[in-house]
Amino acid sequence: MNVYETKTAQEYLVGNSYPGRGIMLGVTPDGKHAVAAYFIMGRSVNSRNRVFIQEPDGIRTEAHDPALMKDPHLIIYHPVRQAGCGLIVTNGDQTDTIWEYLAKGESWEAALRTRQFEDDGPNWTPRISGIQAFDGSYKMSILKAADPEGSACARFFYEYPAIAGLGHFLHTYVCDGNPVIPTFQGEPERVAMENDMETFTKTLWESLDENNKISLFVRYTDLKTGAYTQKILNKNQ
Numbered sequence: 001m002n003v004y005e006t007k008t009a010q011e012y013l014v015g016n017s018y019p020g021r022g023i024m025l026g027v028t029p030d031g032k033h034a035v036a037a038y039f040i041m042g043r044s045v046n047s048r049n050r051v052f053i054q055e056p057d058g059i060r061t062e063a064h065d066p067a068l069m070k071d072p073h074l075i076i077y078h079p080v081r082q083a084g085c086g087l088i089v090t091n092g093d094q095t096d097t098i099w100e101y102l103a104k105g106e107s108w109e110a111a112l113r114t115r116q117f118e119d120d121g122p123n124w125t126p127r128i129s130g131i132q133a134f135d136g137s138y139k140m141s142i143l144k145a146a147d148p149e150g151s152a153c154a155r156f157f158y159e160y161p162a163i164a165g166l167g168h169f170l171h172t173y174v175c176d177g178n179p180v181i182p183t184f185q186g187e188p189e190r191v192a193m194e195n196d197m198e199t200f201t202k203t204l205w206e207s208l209d210e211n212n213k214i215s216l217f218v219r220y221t222d223l224k225t226g227a228y229t230q231k232i233l234n235k236n237q
Helices: 009-013 094-103 108-112 197-207
Strands: 022-027 033-041 050-055 058-063 080-083 086-090 127-132 138-145 153-160 166-171 189-192 213-222 228-234
Touching: 009 189, 009 197, 022 086, 022 127, 022 138, 033 086, 033 127, 033 197, 050 213, 050 228, 080 094, 086 094, 094 108, 094 127, 108 127, 108 138, 108 153, 127 166, 138 166, 197 213, 197 228
Parallel strands: none
Antiparallel strands: 022 033, 022 166, 033 213, 050 058, 058 080, 080 086, 086 127, 127 138, 138 153, 166 189, 213 228
């Protein structure tokens, strides 16, 4: 068994109809750019009725057709926000919790210890989070139910150095399921980064299941200057 095996995004995603929501953080093979990506998927009309909208400090989700929005709970949030120490990427409103804690000089771990998995039993969707520093290094976390009843929360934190060509992939579900969707297991997966943002974005978007994919965000940040280029793809546009 090769514990350092690194797969491409395509290898992880093609053929998996529902990994849920996913975060990828890493550094390009040439060592010049930090990479951050976030995608959302959905099976219900309410979940699929969303787009990513650019904000001054990141992005937010918004109803594509407000008339179809039944419940904004767990659906509308800021997945990406710039913080003083880097870029926050999460799958829920814990983005704001992390931002608020960092703003008052506290740690992201302290912020996430005040939160737990989503209240959508029996799935108890995990809260996944990442934060990427200006040097390309990054942290990731997953908060998930400790038992089928959702009576307690297990919290996992991971910290990674900036290694050229390497990233890590964290997603909410292993795959689709009925009636319960299996929660992500183990450490974040090692994923290969690419130098070209357009290629990486295209590969990610085309690898996501056509029926269930909703939106994708990708940002490449120059590690010397801090300047970034980003792209948003919405199925509903």
